Amino acid sequence: MLNEMTHIPDAFLNAKAEELHDILKAPTLFHIEGINPQPLFICTLLHGNETTGLYAIQRLFNKYKDKPLPRAISLFVGNIAAAKEDQRRLDTQDDYNRIWPGSHHNNSPEKDMMQTVSNIMEKKKPFASIDIHNNTGKNPHYGCINILNPHGLVLAAKFSNIAVYFTDPKGVQSSAFSDFCPAIVLECGQASDKSGEDHALAYLETILQMDDLASHESNNLNLYHTIARITIPKTVSIGDSTDDHSSDIYLSALLEDKNFHLIQPGTEFAVINSTKEKLIVVNSESHEDITDEYFERDNNKLIFKKPVTLAMYTTSEKAIRQDCVCYLMEELRIG
Numbered sequence: 001m002l003n004e005m006t007h008i009p010d011a012f013l014n015a016k017a018e019e020l021h022d023i024l025k026a027p028t029l030f031h032i033e034g035i036n037p038q039p040l041f042i043c044t045l046l047h048g049n050e051t052t053g054l055y056a057i058q059r060l061f062n063k064y065k066d067k068p069l070p071r072a073i074s075l076f077v078g079n080i081a082a083a084k085e086d087q088r089r090l091d092t093q094d095d096y097n098r099i100w101p102g103s104h105h106n107n108s109p110e111k112d113m114m115q116t117v118s119n120i121m122e123k124k125k126p127f128a129s130i131d132i133h134n135n136t137g138k139n140p141h142y143g144c145i146n147i148l149n150p151h152g153l154v155l156a157a158k159f160s161n162i163a164v165y166f167t168d169p170k171g172v173q174s175s176a177f178s179d180f181c182p183a184i185v186l187e188c189g190q191a192s193d194k195s196g197e198d199h200a201l202a203y204l205e206t207i208l209q210m211d212d213l214a215s216h217e218s219n220n221l222n223l224y225h226t227i228a229r230i231t232i233p234k235t236v237s238i239g240d241s242t243d244d245h246s247s248d249i250y251l252s253a254l255l256e257d258k259n260f261h262l263i264q265p266g267t268e269f270a271v272i273n274s275t276k277e278k279l280i281v282v283n284s285e286s287h288e289d290i291t292d293e294y295f296e297r298d299n300n301k302l303i304f305k306k307p308v309t310l311a312m313y314t315t316s317e318k319a320i321r322q323d324c325v326c327y328l329m330e331e332l333r334i335g
């Protein structure tokens with residue numbers, strides 16, 4: 001199921017994400033030589049509709065077409081079958097960023113593949129690992145890390161002054177690679193946002209030119225810690241507009257512009273039109289239901305009970321059903 005290649009085919013360099021499946025046929029791990037042999041690992045399209053990483057990498061390789069890379073690159077191109085359909089994942093597939101070592105998912109050929117990629121890369125002792133994603137909702141560009149150590153913080157600080165530290169969900173690529181190298185996730189805004197591509201490209205070039213991470217600072221970081229994740233049970237219907245009167249819950253569209261803003265108590269999260277017991281579920285990082293700690297009902301509204309910061313908030317039903325409504329975060333002070 002996994003291809004391994006030591007050159008980049010010309011067709012790859014200018015392909016659209018939806019064309020990659022026809023070009024590569026399977027998820028592919030490339031190993032490209034550079035002046036410094038210790039590779040930078042880059043990962044893209046773990047989510048098939050998050051295309052910013054692919055287009056940034058194509059531009060990077062096109063820039064270095066006639067000259068050597070400053071450092072070797074190992075590149076993993078993930079869910080090209082979902083990319084063909086412009087989907088995060090196909091309904092028949094596991095989420096490609098939940099099945100890396102440490103995952104609680106059932107065994108599958110895809111899970112074995114991620115184990116194989118991890119084994120191959122662990123032996124190569126990468127300089128760093130960079131996994132590039134997009135958000136469905138509106139968010140600033142930010143990095144995510146799974147371990148709080150100086151090298152990871154430097155990787156994050158080189159991308160943005162905002163970073164998120166999370167330990168749940170399990171089975172994500174960055175978490176698996178954190179066992180053997182500094183690892184970061186880049187969240188580059190919405191896939192349609194070209195500035196995300198420019199930003200990712202500039203970042204990759206910066207990291208490629210670095211000799212070490214130890215001699216750099218991360219003092220500029222505003223670091224957040226994920227404390228909970230909000231989902232909506234399958235049995236609860238999500239409405240678009242309160243005019244339709246037939247759905248159980250209508251999420252506040254205003255919050256789409258409030259990612260990484262501090263939300264005050266009393267702020268409306270949703271309008272509810274249902275007598276069902278559980279309309280949303282707020283799960284802590286250790287999977288306890290802490291809904292009542294953060295939300296209360298006020299007539300036909302669900303409102304925030306205490307101040308909290310949101311990330312990745314979206315009202316897109318497809319995104320909510322495949323992942324979640326948003327994450328709740330608090331600011332973390334270290335040092």
Ligand SMILES: [Zn+2]
Pocket residue numbers: 047050097133134
């Ligand atoms: Zn993603």
